[in-house]
Amino acid sequence: MSDFFNSGWSTFIAIATVGSLVACLALLVIASRRTPMAKDNTTGHVWDQDLVELNNPLPRWWMVLFVLTVVCGGAYVFLYPGLGSSAGTLNWTSTGQYEAEQKKANDAMAAVYARYVAQPAEVLAKDAGAMGIGERLFVNNCAACHGSDARGSKGFPNLTDSDWLYGGSLEAIKETIAKGRTGNMPPMAAAVGSSTDVGNLAHYVLSLSGSPHNAIQANEGRAKFAACAACHGVGGRGNPALGAPNLADKVWLHGWGEDAIVSIVNKGKVNVMPAHDSRLTPGQIHVLGAYVWSLSHGSGTSP
């Protein structure tokens, strides 16, 4: 792996590195020659009429250590990436070290997770140790979107209520975490009709959950809901198999009111939950899933 824009630089740096090491040794050899000393063990140099330099030699072990540092420097550039773009004989990379450390940490935790993986959500939700791990995993991996309190925000589902787009069982939650989800609401304006029709439809949708709406407009829009019923169901109760939201409850993931609904019908929405199976181990996903499950099942330890 070379990160120079041409190989000349790599060679230049390699030569400079080796040259410096050789120069260090050369300096030692040049500087440790026997030098003539005056009778009184001074170098014979005199400054300011009377200031003379006493010969005060360094200890020999110091010289040995100096040579050792040069040897270590040579060994380093031989073993590690040091000479320009050479990879070194150990093939060490920072990524490789990171992965090794990660593997070590996962191996150290394997025994803990092995015990938890065998247990269902109901048991784990009562286990303070497991919930502590889940809480920390959540804060590190999920809270950025879903909020520290897991109540989400616009576009990011609330995980503490009982309204689940894909089902609220531990298995469904684990699949969501591991594989991610892509919720696709296509733009439906063409299928619904004019902008008046879309407005009427919005009032009908509001009426499904008993939210404030115009009854006349809602009646007008009722027929237009046929286009929506394919995914959201005839009663607008949603479909966990598709991740189609329930329109008959008071949870409004993408905003509440006529304008928000009109906007979604006109423009559609692709909402993505990223997959985490490359970042988390199966054991971590199990414990994290159990923690998320516990949030909507009122366990004593979670917020």
Place this chain on the structure above:
Amino acid sequence: MSSNPSRVIPIAAAEAASGIEGEGGWLFEKQKKIYPRSVTGTFAKWRWAMVWLTQIMFYGLPWLQWNDRQAVLFDLAARRFYIFGLVLHPQDLVYLAALLIISAYLLFLFTAVAGRLWCGFSCPQTVYTEIFLWVERRFEGDRIARMRLDAAPWSFEKLWRKGGKQAAWIGIGLWTGFTLVGYFTPVKVLWGEAFTMSFGPWEWFWVLFYGFATYGNAGYLREQVCTYMCPYARFQSAMFDRDTLIVSYDPQRGEPRGSRGRKVDPRAKGLGDCIDCGLCVQVCPTGIDIRNGLQYQCISCASCVDVCNEVMDKMNYERGLIRFATQNGLSNRWSSGQTLKRVLRPRVLVYSGVLALICIGFVVSLALRSPFRVDVVRDRGALARLVDDGAVENVYRLQVMNATEATQRYRVSLDGLDGAAISSRADFEVGAAEARWWPVSVQVPHGVARSLGAGAHAIRFRIERLAHGEDGAAVVDEKSTFVVPR
């Protein structure tokens, strides 16, 4: 600065480093082995007292227990330092800084008053060298015997003496390394591991490395550490002045030196008090002759003071030909009382004052330390969100660090923003010596948010530790902001 304008530093001709004199010298020299002669006396007693004091502490502390745990344990993995009743978190690093400042000022103070006291009496290098020398004397005898043994050809006797010494040295080194690691890994666990030789890789490294460093520094390098490696040795001379007590030979009393009988009156022979027995050179652990004046190798161990006083007693001369004296004291022929009057000079008073201030600050701050810490972190994912009926909600994460060794209950309340209310669970537990992230959601009703207007508004979190058992209630206030979106 100086009162006499032309100060001449006498240079005594030392022997050339190697080779034939006048012809030239290597700029590197082999270590000359020094055979310090054993010494008894006041200062030797002090040094042994310091050896016992420091080493009983070092080797003994890890074995003390405190509430079913090791009394002094630096748990790096959990990032908690346990020191008797204290539990320190990484956030308490300021106490380490204070400790280092206190140590530095203590060094300044001692050095200004009495030169390299630390070096001569309590530096680990000195202390372990003293221990290793004692072992060496037990196996090989004193100075002359050791020199003879080194010069002698290999024999069974030489083998067992040298071998016994090496075994004892290695044993002390390993025990020292083991003890050091015992401050970081619970020593009783380590003791069990030692029997099955099942240390972890880092434990092995530190036991062996620190053991080897002890063995090498105290057994072989000895004075080389002080002369060539130690930075403190170099810059302590910057804290000397003419009123600093240093080990000094009194040339006006001692010169001209020369041997004489005990019955002879030296003044009649025109001699000073120094009988030129050379014992002060033989006992010196750095191999210098103190009679040439203060040299940078001198570590102020006062061995020469002890041995010279013995000689003076035998000769029935007054003690103190070599003594702790100041430059001013020597040149003005002051008595020790007059010399000691100068100890309380401005520099010493300033050092003591600063030291006292920092010590008081350190102790007071530790005593008033809150039993828990709180950090408030706003959620960055969404600044604010609208919930049902138009209320504005912000989410915060409270990191609560429990600095006690029992599980504690806490309750959060709000202050400084009228109408704000917590809409999540406000009471929670944090385990012993643990830190926990606790999410808190704060809601402001629609009307209040409208009257506040868009932007960030100051809000205060008040976290209260609920009293239970012997732990009383405690309160920590933390500031944050509440954001109302446009």
